[in-house]
Amino acid sequence: MNVKEEGVMENGNNIAFWLERIDAKFRESFPRRLFEWYEANAYSYPWRQAKDPYAIVVSEFMLQQTQAKTVIAYYLKWMERFGDWEKLANASEGEVLKAWEGLGYYARARNLHKIAAIVFFEKKGILLSEPTELLKLPGIGLYTANAIASLAFGKKTVALDANGIRVLVRLLSIHQPINKAGALKELSRIAMNLLSEDNDFSLFNSALMDFGRAVCKPLAPKCMICPLKEICQAEQPEQLPRRPGPRLLAASLLCFPAPFSFWMNRPLVWTRSLLSGSKTFCVRNKRKSRPSWRLLFDGRC
Numbered sequence: 001m002n003v004k005e006e007g008v009m010e011n012g013n014n015i016a017f018w019l020e021r022i023d024a025k026f027r028e029s030f031p032r033r034l035f036e037w038y039e040a041n042a043y044s045y046p047w048r049q050a051k052d053p054y055a056i057v058v059s060e061f062m063l064q065q066t067q068a069k070t071v072i073a074y075y076l077k078w079m080e081r082f083g084d085w086e087k088l089a090n091a092s093e094g095e096v097l098k099a100w101e102g103l104g105y106y107a108r109a110r111n112l113h114k115i116a117a118i119v120f121f122e123k124k125g126i127l128l129s130e131p132t133e134l135l136k137l138p139g140i141g142l143y144t145a146n147a148i149a150s151l152a153f154g155k156k157t158v159a160l161d162a163n164g165i166r167v168l169v170r171l172l173s174i175h176q177p178i179n180k181a182g183a184l185k186e187l188s189r190i191a192m193n194l195l196s197e198d199n200d201f202s203l204f205n206s207a208l209m210d211f212g213r214a215v216c217k218p219l220a221p222k223c224m225i226c227p228l229k230e231i232c233q234a235e236q237p238e239q240l241p242r243r244p245g246p247r248l249l250a251a252s253l254l255c256f257p258a259p260f261s262f263w264m265n266r267p268l269v270w271t272r273s274l275l276s277g278s279k280t281f282c283v284r285n286k287r288k289s290r291p292s293w294r295l296l297f298d299g300r301c
């Protein structure tokens with residue numbers, strides 16, 4: 001990768017600026033220590049054992065906007081009920097939504113159902129492995145495409161979730177808000193730059209995620225016991241990533257409209273369900289998910 005690749009983060013700073021802050025010690029220590037930490041402390045989630053792309057896609061959809069501990073029971077039940085593309089593709093929408101009941105953001109279930117139909121009926125049961133192809137499928141954004149490509153197909157792509165973003169922002173003491181797609185891409189490029197061809201990218205993605213969840217926590221980072229403390233540049237980590245101000249918050253809401261569309265759509269969905277006689281409105285009960293931008297800042301991920 002070209003380390004001088006341009007990309008503006010905010011306030012005129014670009015990737016070259018941040019890369020200049022990364023010295024040889026950081027480059028050597030960061031991936032090594034992170035992998036060592038992961039080897040000893042990785043969370044044991046049922047989807048981590050999966051090699052089947054279908055299982056990985058299901059878990060990634062469930063994990064969008066939902067905490068991992070909540071997802072476990074849903075994932076296990078789902079895999080028992082719809083164990084492959086064929087079973088999901090041939091299920092009715094009502095069955096799919098019923099199985100999703102309680103997870104919230106039902107668009108994810110509908111999109112997963114649509115993807116199963118595309119893969120099973122149009123692609124002979126084969127999910128294409130390139131992130132650019134995955135991005136064409138409904139409900140798959142940049143993070144999910146990269147996560148699926150690395151976890152299911154071993155592609156050398158970095159997928160940064162809210163936990164991973166927080167760790168990198170603190171390690172490099174980035175004070176610019178990471179609230180735009182361009183900034184996120186830049187952060188991904190920085191992470192790519194820190195890895196070598198020999199590194200296992202899927203392991204890196206999972207390790208960074210777990211590390212952010214267990215050590216570099218949003219409100220109370222465990223700096224005293226952190227294996228990256230020596231190379232971490234954050235002076236007041238609990239203040240990073242920077243919270244969006246009113247204007248940035250408005251932009252975040254535009255970028256992550258799920259919680260708002262959820263409430264705004266409810267009356268429409270209920271009306272449509274009653275008119276059509278469908279029972280899908282019954283499954284729209286209490287959701288257990290939270291908007292992803294909040295995961296960057298609050299203490300409950």
Ligand code: SF4
Nearest residue numbers: 216221223226232237
């Ligand atoms: S030293 Fe603290 S802020 Fe820095 S990576 Fe470790 S836990 Fe996070």
